[in-house]
Amino acid sequence: MAxxxxxxxxxxxxTVLMRVDFNVPLDENLAITDDRRIRMALPSIKxxxxxxxxxxxxxxxxxxxxxxxxxxxSLQPAATRLGELLGSTVHFASDTVGDDAKAKAAALGExxxxxxxxxxxxxxxxxxxxxxxxKLAAMADVYCNDAFGTCHxxxxxxxxxxxxxxGKPRVVGHLVAKEIAYLSDAISTPARPFVAILGGAKxxxxxxxxxxxxxxxxxxxxxxxxxxxxxxxxxxxxGNSLVEKDKVDLAKELxxxxxxxxxxxxxxxxxxxxxxxAGCNKVVVKAGEIPDGMxxxxxxxxxxxxxxxxxxxAKTVVWNGPMGVFEKPPMDEGxxxxxxxxxxxxxxxxxxxxxxxxxxxxxxxxxxxxxxxTGGGASLAxxxxxxxxxxxxxxxx
Numbered sequence: 001m002a003x004x005x006x007x008x009x010x011x012x013x014x015t016v017l018m019r020v021d022f023n024v025p026l027d028e029n030l031a032i033t034d035d036r037r038i039r040m041a042l043p044s045i046k047x048x049x050x051x052x053x054x055x056x057x058x059x060x061x062x063x064x065x066x067x068x069x070x071x072x073x074s075l076q077p078a079a080t081r082l083g084e085l086l087g088s089t090v091h092f093a094s095d096t097v098g099d100d101a102k103a104k105a106a107a108l109g110e111x112x113x114x115x116x117x118x119x120x121x122x123x124x125x126x127x128x129x130x131x132x133x134x135k136l137a138a139m140a141d142v143y144c145n146d147a148f149g150t151c152h153x154x155x156x157x158x159x160x161x162x163x164x165x166x167g168k169p170r171v172v173g174h175l176v177a178k179e180i181a182y183l184s185d186a187i188s189t190p191a192r193p194f195v196a197i198l199g200g201a202k203x204x205x206x207x208x209x210x211x212x213x214x215x216x217x218x219x220x221x222x223x224x225x226x227x228x229x230x231x232x233x234x235x236x237x238x239g240n241s242l243v244e245k246d247k248v249d250l251a252k253e254l255x256x257x258x259x260x261x262x263x264x265x266x267x268x269x270x271x272x273x274x275x276x277x278a279g280c281n282k283v284v285v286k287a288g289e290i291p292d293g294m295x296x297x298x299x300x301x302x303x304x305x306x307x308x309x310x311x312x313x314a315k316t317v318v319w320n321g322p323m324g325v326f327e328k329p330p331m332d333e334g335x336x337x338x339x340x341x342x343x344x345x346x347x348x349x350x351x352x353x354x355x356x357x358x359x360x361x362x363x364x365x366x367x368x369x370x371x372x373x374t375g376g377g378a379s380l381a382x383x384x385x386x387x388x389x390x391x392x393x394x395x396x397x
Contacts, residue, residue: 011053146173199321236288267300298324
């Protein structure tokens with residue numbers, strides 16, 4: 001699945017249209033509270049500007065509705081922050097394909113950067129509209145996709161724009177190249193034993209992932225609230241735990257065909273007040289024996305140890321979803337123990353975006369794993385074995 005990269009593409013004097021993921025969190029004063037996504041795009045951005053290319057950046061931010069209050073989703077703060085990080089002027093267009101964008105794109109000099117306004121301010125973006133895409137495509141000589149977080153989507157900037165630029169170079173940036181290398185290689189040619197760790201609230205979110213990984217993995221370790229749906233499927237008592245009662249039959253099917261690969265918690269850390277975890281009554285019980293009035297909030301210490309032992313022997317580890325309510329101590333202990341085991345292992349370790357990435361960052365293990373994915377939904381879709389049109393139509397290496 002290796003794709004041609006921006007570094008392998010001649011950009012001197014050419015205009016590069018790069019899809020980035022500047023979907024950064026903003027506070028009520030529209031100040032960026034975490035600029036990690038902007039910083040992670042810097043290698044691809046510098047690859048163009050340092051070699052004399054003209055760079056147009058496009059991204060979405062938030063979920064604008066097309067009505068009042070959408071101004072809070074402007075990419076202006078992201079453009080300002082990028083200028084600070086680059087130590088140079090970054091131009092900003094107040095529209096995406098209107099007069100301001102066209103004029104500023106045409107006026108770009110070599111090594112200069114222009115950020116377009118939020119793509120989702122134009123309804124054509126989410127619809128994958130060819131006319132909107134054609135106007136974006138007309139501004140540039142080269143297309144570069146460096147937004148892994150939206151690679152599983154069919155938005156105009158992801159699919160219709162590169163389609164409209166057929167015949168011109170269409171390449172990947174550093175982030176997407178790295179994601180493809182880690183995630184697709186892990187699935188197609190994993191070093192074994194290959195262990196997947198799946199957490200989070202819902203079995204329904206991970207059905208396709210579990211189905212796909214059962215055919216590839218040597219072991220799948222289940223944590224998070226979805227473990228209680230499996231527990232219910234085995235006739236266990238789950239108290240007030242978060243469960244999907246309509247998915248119990250499905251959980252039974254997955255267990256039946258798992259051939260012993262699905263590992264479920266043997267004990268559970270419970271509490272009787274989710275709103276006050278620190279101060280509520282807490283108890284560790286055997287799996288399937290959660291008392292009435294209590295709910296499972298984390299894997300127990302016995303499970304954490306047995307999962308750690310399995311991880312220790314792994315050569316490839318993919319982790320998507322925390323083991324419990326990792327934001328609220330002491331229900332972070334299971335996630336912390338698993339993160340420590342992954343960090344200590346010799347395996348190639350891939351953390352699939354979203355909550356797992358947040359947990360690894362928060363617990364201080366991000367530097368000790370091989371790869372932290374930038375896209376939760378996209379990494380899940382890749383683990384499901386989905387094809388990505390946004391990647392498939394780019395130039396082969």
